[in-house]
Amino acid sequence: MQEHADVVVIGGGIQGLCTAYYLLQHGKKVTVVERGDIAQGTTSCSDGDIFVCDSTPGYFTKLQIAALDEIVILTHKLDDFDWMSKGCVILAETEEQLETAKKQYQEKRLDGVKVRFMDQKDVHDDEPHTAPDIPGGLEFPDGGSLNPMLFAFALARAIRAVGGKISTFTNVTGIGKCKSGAINSVLTDNGTILCQQVVIAAGVWSPEIGKLAGIHIPITPMKGELLVLEPNVYITRRKTMDIGYSLLRHKAASDTCGITPEQSYGIGFLVEPTRENNALIGFCKYPANTTKSNPEVIRAMARRAIRFFPIIRNMNAIRSYAGIRPWTPDHEAIVSATSVPGLYINAGHAGDGIKLGPISGKLISQLMCGIQTEFDLSPLRLDRF
Ligand SMILES: Cc1cc2nc3c(=O)[nH]c(=O)nc-3n(C[C@H](O)[C@H](O)[C@H](O)COP(=O)(O)OP(=O)(O)OC[C@H]3O[C@@H](n4cnc5c(N)ncnc54)[C@H](O)[C@@H]3O)c2cc1C
Structure with a gap:
């Protein structure tokens, strides 16, 4: 079986789903590939605190303020995900x-x-x-809490509602490149997906996917x-x-x-x-x-x-x-392009992945679509390590 997408997002946790959600808003044809069920990884094992109280001062605190604002916006756009704003x-x-x-x-x-x-x-x-x-x-x-599973499934419904595809129980087994070294496909145990761009959003398993593409991801x-x-x-x-x-x-x-x-x-x-x-x-x-x-x-x-x-x-x-x-070694996320043309990473969010999901998804989609990103992404680049 062979299909085609503009972008394949690897991982159906909060980062993969948020990445797909924002890419679809830019008109991309997106397939999320998840080896189990939606949110079956770390996303289903967390609590859903969305506060700006323990961030590193400066850039990372400002990023978290933007993250909180983005989640409040999503409370008006997605199905209910148990948002409680209590501080x-x-x-x-x-x-x-x-x-x-x-x-x-x-x-x-x-x-x-x-x-x-x-x-x-x-x-x-x-x-x-x-x-x-x-x-x-x-x-x-300010801030509050949400139910991460309800949040993930609300995102999944919103993705499917605008034509995004989520292939569950599909394991990624390889990443294909053309002669120039650029990404051209993702190989899975259900067939090959031809694509121009790939996002690794496989949480703690991202290093294994990185190996398939020949890059080291320090998670x-x-x-x-x-x-x-x-x-x-x-x-x-x-x-x-x-x-x-x-x-x-x-x-x-x-x-x-x-x-x-x-x-x-x-x-x-x-x-x-x-x-x-x-x-x-x-x-x-x-x-x-x-x-x-x-x-x-x-x-x-x-x-x-x-x-x-x-x-x-x-x-x-x-x-x-x-x-x-x-x-990650500096406990901050990787939201970044890589040395492989067409290959991106949105992973390594440590204990803040639910909170940072929407803002990271928004930023990586802007980067991938060649739009000016709302935040300078250099503190989150892979090559800082
Ligand atoms: C106890 C605990 C409490 C937490 N509390 C909070 C909190 O209050 N607030 C907060 O913001 N964060 C919290 N976190 C952190 C948060 O849960 C994570 O940062 C976040 O869930 C990571 O999401 P992710 O999408 O990157 O990874 P995941 O949710 O793990 O998703 C990655 C997905 O990739 C899939 N995958 C892996 N390999 C493949 C493959 N080969 N092919 C296809 N799919 C593959 C996996 O099956 C998985 O579903 C907590 C974490 C823990 C453990």
Whole structure:
């Protein structure tokens, strides 16, 4: 079987779907090729936090502000994906961490992010279940959360509605080039697709696809796990995490190695209420290539949650799940052309892939269509490594 498309997008996770969604708006004929079902990779194993509270100052914070704006636009264009705009809170555990919070407060204000400094009384007035000794924190009133699976399927419906094709259960096995070295086809176990452009959006599996085209993509697996609590007890009305969480998210993997489970597994505190009133409990970050839950990690995350919200001690967990973040050496994404003419990458979004999906999809589609990109893409180029 042989078919034709202008662009083949490899990967039906959030990045592949967003890339296809925006390319279609530029009139491209697009086929998404996904080896399993839609969003079966890391996208289905994440929570859907869309906040600008833990980004690197400067360029990356501005990119995240644009990312949030783009998601709010999509709430008016796509089917419902459980968007809840409630803001979030970051708590300090100690007076020393409160000083870090003050620094983050200044940095975020300089980048134009709305943020409020909270002292001990503010924190407890805001959420009475917070542990009494918590000395303060930061409130970010903007941003919210969404359901990543609903988001992915809403995108898929929008893609198909305008003639985009999504070939599920189709494994990419090769990338064809013409004599000049430019891309001319994608080989799959269901046949060949002739095309002029290819986007690698295969998340943590992108290096394997890169090899098929003869390029090195420096993405490695960084595991995350979440615990889901029973839905009948009120903890807090919005996502709440500790300063450690925001610091850990952007530390190198080697920095998180230590002797206690908290250090070895990069454990921070996060609680996130969902629309069904289940609370998700996290956070962890450690190099591993498996989606099997680790009981030691689950226990450490639960201990950490109880430290900040003691009411959790009496609650039951109903399940846990794990996923693998696509991690780059500088933990920022790759949204880039490559040395192979016609070959592009939109991958490596680490712990921010849901949030950055629409803005990355928009930017890579502008790059591929020869349109001035809304952001300078040099900090996201592959050749920075
Ligand atoms: C526990 C956890 C919590 C998270 N929380 C958040 C959060 O709150 N907010 C946020 O913004 N981000 C979060 N993330 C990060 C986010 O989930 C990822 O960055 C994002 O899902 C990556 O999307 P992707 O499309 O790049 O990869 P994926 O979703 O993994 O998609 C890649 C797809 O490529 C397919 N594929 C691979 N090889 C082939 C092949 N040979 N042929 C065809 N298809 C192939 C795979 O099957 C897969 O479906 C979290 C991650 C984890 C693990």
